[in-house]
Amino acid sequence: MFLFDSFKSWEDYRRERKISLHEVVLEYEQEQKGHSPEEVLAGLNKAWQVMKEAVDTGLTQDTKSRSGMIDNGGKKVFNANVAVLSREFQELIARALAAKEVNSCMGRIVAAPTAGASGIMPGVLYTAQRIHNIPDEKIIEGLLVSAGIGLIIEQRASLAGAVGGCQAETGSAAAMASGAVVYLLEGSSEAVFNAVGTTIQCMLGLVCDPVAGLVEVPCVVRNASAAAIAFAAAQIALARVDSVIPVDEVIDAMGEIGASMEARYKETAQGGLAATPTAQQIAKRTLIRDIDVLPNDQPEGLR
Numbered sequence: 386m387f388l389f390d391s392f393k394s395w396e397d398y399r400r401e402r403k404i405s406l407h408e409v410v411l412e413y414e415q416e417q418k419g420h421s422p423e424e425v426l427a428g429l430n431k432a433w434q435v436m437k438e439a440v441d442t443g444l445t446q447d448t449k450s451r452s453g454m455i456d457n458g459g460k461k462v463f464n465a466n467v468a469v470l471s472r473e474f475q476e477l478i479a480r481a482l483a484a485k486e487v488n489s490c491m492g493r494i495v496a497a498p499t500a501g502a503s504g505i506m507p508g509v510l511y512t513a514q515r516i517h518n519i520p521d522e523k524i525i526e527g528l529l530v531s532a533g534i535g536l537i538i539e540q541r542a543s544l545a546g547a548v549g550g551c552q553a554e555t556g557s558a559a560a561m562a563s564g565a566v567v568y569l570l571e572g573s574s575e576a577v578f579n580a581v582g583t584t585i586q587c588m589l590g591l592v593c594d595p596v597a598g599l600v601e602v603p604c605v606v607r608n609a610s611a612a613a614i615a616f617a618a619a620q621i622a623l624a625r626v627d628s629v630i631p632v633d634e635v636i637d638a639m640g641e642i643g644a645s646m647e648a649r650y651k652e653t654a655q656g657g658l659a660a661t662p663t664a665q666q667i668a669k670r671t672l673i674r675d676i677d678v679l680p681n682d683q684p685e686g687l688r
Contacts, residue, residue: 387413389536392578392632399574406574407529413536414529429525432495436484436507439494443483448490452671454601455490459483462609473516474613481508481612485605498535498544501551501593501600502558504608506531509562509615510569519569530568531561534581541633542640546593547652549643551607556588556639559611559618566619582628582635583618590642592650594657597668603658 387398387409399409414425442448443459450456463479485504488494497506510524535544538557543549563580572580588611596602622628628635649656658664 388540389413389533390540392537392581392636395533395537396574396578405526406533406568406577407526410529410533410536413533426525429528430521432497433510433521433524433528435493436495436497437511439484439487439492439503440480440507440511441483442492443485443487444479448483448486448492450486450489450599450601452597452599452601452667454596454599454667455486455605457486458605459486473512476515477508477512477612477616478609480511481505481609482605484508485608489599489601489605497531498539498557498561499546499554501546501604502554502608502611504605505555505558505611505615506562506565508608508612509559509566512612512616513566513569517570523569527565527569530577531565534561534564537633538636538639541636543643545652549639550591550646550651551593551604552585552588552591552639553643554593555604555607555611556585556591558608559588559615560584562612563615563618563622566615567622570619570623572619572623576622576625578632579626579628580618580622582630582632583621583626584614585632585635585639586628586630587614587618589639590646592646592657593652594650594659595652595654596659596664597671598654598659599671602664 389395395409399406411422411425414420444463448455448457459479459482462475462482468475481504484494484507488500488503494500494503496503513519514524535557538544543553544557546554560581563584564577567577567580595604
């Protein structure tokens, strides 16, 4: 059975079998989980519908978190009168914000690959679909490719902020999205892998420093910036610009950086933005508020 341990082996296997990148992942899912292709595709279709619903929910319903740090940012960007670059770029940023804000407000999302990065794949793929009129069936193939990318990153580095910092979460999600976009736009497997490598290069060293320990600030805006990087890397790769450092080596570098990163920068809320005076005030205020709203009939130790 083929195991996703490197991009090189993925490409070698694909060439040997004369199949596409997404078909390799589909084979892996069948052998690992024992599901039929129809079941795998149906599951991915459900995930894709949830992704789109998260975007639409964030753009049409109230998304204000209990902490007050999240306050309908996606809608504000979507409805803003000034477009910095283009309407398409504005909508990309808005969609990534919207889906992630739904997560922060306890709505339904797809962890792709994590909840902290749950706005990137929906924002990128939703936007790509709208711009290029890509059918859902093709998007699902892109999701399979992104899954293969995520599997290799997980094997060679990490997908968890607590292990590798935010580069492991938003960096991985952006790489998955960028590779999927290149695939959807008929890029070669080499271009797909260059997009992944370029994306990760742009996000190496990003720390995980959530204010008050909540996946809100700076997590939500990082989803938006990561979505922009994903498109930038896809554009570069589709122009056949080499990432220079092979993608497997880029992922290894990501793992090395994550391993050497101090614990305070890995989801502990003890360093970076989380350690600023304002963040400390927010943390204290949020903690007191959460304690105050616990029901009076809670056991003594839980109050």
